[in-house]
Amino acid sequence: MASTGLSLHARHVIGENPLTAFAFALFAMFIVLAVAGPWLAPYDPLATNAGAAMHPPSMRHWFGTDSLGRDVLSRVMAAARVDFGIALSAVLLSSVLGIGLGMLAGYYGGWFDRAIGRVVDTIMAFPLFVLAMGIVAALGNTVANIVLATAIINLPFYLRVARAETNIRRDAGFIEAARVTGNGTARVLVFHMLPNILPPAMVQISLNMGLAILNCAGLSFIGLGVRPPQPEWGIMVAEGAQYIVSGEWWVALFPGAVLMLAVFCFNLLGDGLRDIIDPRRRT
Amino acid sequence: MSGLLDISGLSLEFRTRGGTVSALQNVSLSIGKGETVGLVGESGSGKSVLSYAIMGIQDPAARITAGRVNFSGMDLLAMPQRQLADIRGREIAMIFQNPRVALNPIRRVGDQIGDVLARHTTTLARDREARTVAILQSVRIPDPQRRARAYPFEMSGGQCQRVMIAMALAASPSLLIADEPTTGLDVTTQAAIMGLLREAAGDRQMSTLLITHDLSLASERCDRIAVMHAGHIVETAPTRELFAHPRHPYTAALIRSVPASAATLADLDAIPGSLPDLRAPDLPACRFAERCSRAQARCREQPLPQVHKQGATVACHFPL
């Protein structure tokens, strides 16, 4: 469908904008961590060592150790998998569902569109994090429920973007032309509408990844997320927060900094991805 | 020859990332009082750029590298912005192709006309409403009292066009620049709008610069026509002269490409090639040379002569 030159264009975009290049590099690093974190980590993230508790950063423990003697660096690396896994699942779920339903709502209009509108209104009536808290509190804090809660609160973004973009293009010439050239409604939506509404959604997806990670960390921070001893950036910040006052800064700072970097990376990525995917940017 | 508007030797270029675009080169044109002059050319020939340069509303990336624009004895290019803003709207007005783009969608139509009255005329505030209704009536808007309270989206394309004309004429300018005012309109609406403009021009002794790609329209409504190609004015002549005896090969080709002039499809000729890329640093002296069947070496190398003859000019080494 979209033909040759994509990889060439991708390289061009990355080369042209150093920030995009940086974002991609960072993204690659996080992916590596997410996939191979536990194996790359110098120590077992779960191994406690009472004798080495609360050691500041040193050559042996680059990020220091926490209250149970666990290596903070190893835990930060292992946490990447948890955070990414949750965020990715949540974003995948909400984007597929949101874009799909939003596209149908925008194309068909009528009662379905109105129903979707009410769903969006309902979700957005709540402060989203509070809603996530509520869902997890009600259903129990398992990883699956965290994913579900995050997916639900992100649904409106996709529903609205997909619906609006579809609405704009519903009567466009190329959609009518697609029908005349033999595309049934399903094909029109999948092969003609979807590729055109994806670029705006791509930026959304990337931003949402950042938000999803933040959401997961936030839930864990207040105890409604991942349960200890599983390493996760938010939980680690929560655990470390209490020690900042007494001067043991490393337990909270490193996970917090990496968390910030991850969100930052995704925000930058969104723009870069959109540039790559949108053929209008191709020269 | 001096008239209401005198443009001489105007050259304008744009600095872009892809290079310097020579959008206008050595353009000379004059419009007398009460005259209707047509500016015709294909899209991309520079017609709109010229009109914006006259008004002083050209793109910020544009630079005028040569020439003068003289209006009623005033040098517009040297004028400070504040003074220019006074002239715009009061002495020189402009109407555009898409009226919906020119009208503020969130303000009532009557208020927008009122703005022009307030800014450019001495109409007292208490008289403004009556004046607005009178103006709407003069552009044949039915039920003007009620329509003054309408928003642009509540009106048809033709009516919006009339409102834009009303706004342009509100301060009785001495020059109206009409940039493709009827493109996209039905032929009957077009006739009505052009009739309106002619009426307004006649009443006020107003000069009109009609910019259009529609040669038939220009031939019907203009006293004189200037033909533009790729930033040059290639020919100017009184209308009848231009069509009876076109002197520039481009003019002749343009006339032959218009469906109205062809008796059968075989008579319709396309103009070969396309507008040259104005960013190219090595543009030939005559920018029509690549598309011209009469072109010779001199056309590419030697600067174009401006041959004047009885109120007509032609920029060609080998005029027809």
Next chain:
Amino acid sequence: MTHLLDVNRLVKRFPMRRRAFGRGAPSFLHAVDEVSLTIGAGECVGLVGESGCGKSTLVRVLARLLDATEGTIAFDGEDLAAVPAARFARHARRRELQVVFQDPTESLNPRYSAADCIAEPLRLLAGLNDVAAIAARVEEAAREVGLPVALLNRFPHQLSGGQKARVNIARAVAVRPRLIILDEPTAALDVSVQAIVLDLLADLRRRHGLSYLFVSHDLNVVRLMCDRVMVMYMGRIVESGPAGEVFARPAHPYTRLLVDALPRLGVPASNAPLPAGEPGSPIDPDPHQCRFASRCPQARPRCSEMSPSLASVGAAREVACHFPLIDRPAPEHIK
């Protein structure tokens, strides 16, 4: 002789939103009101009318993008109106009835290359599966419309207006249809490119024996391209006949109005005022009145009492008017 396309009493009405509290009977917008027309094999029939006359709706219904409210669309004897528009995309006749849409830029998916656009109907309608065969047909189609093969990999935003127009035409012609509906095919093009595209269309028609329904607001283009022309006003055909004839000697006052309003090259505009009045509303029009009566310079009492229907006024000419401007057979037309 059966015509390729035989449309009989086609009607398309759109229900208008009821006012609050559902006062009175529902309103309908009569976009297409009892339109009948025929197109023979190899014939080019023009359809002219101003904005709001219903030509776009008529085009959409004939192209089977919209369902008709009433009436039949007989294509080679088969009534296409009986097939719901939503299902027509997979119908056998889809291949034979193609469309070239108005704006070449809008009609191309911005994310498909030119080759993709032309290949799609070949895959979906002509049943071609082999990648090499499709590529060959795409190149053949590009050559046929004068599109340089090297441009096939480009995207719409990398093509000029004329090139995009060619891609649209190639896409329509590639599957070898029998009838093409052309909706203002040159309206968005520069005048210098227009001639090339019109020549191309005429050439393709001759070569493949195509029929065209050529919809345009430009009377001159229709005069040059079409054998016959129909004039549409407020959902109805008010006049039809040989193209040159209809424009040279209009029978309907509306056609007269159109022809008079048309600028002529080298001829200054007349000072005669144009008839005033706006077109009437297409919502619930009075069935007992001629639709043009409110603007007609020669309207008489009868025009407000009875709506005229199409009647013959000479060799192959029809007009829907109580007082047509010509009422005897036209002399041999000299051009």
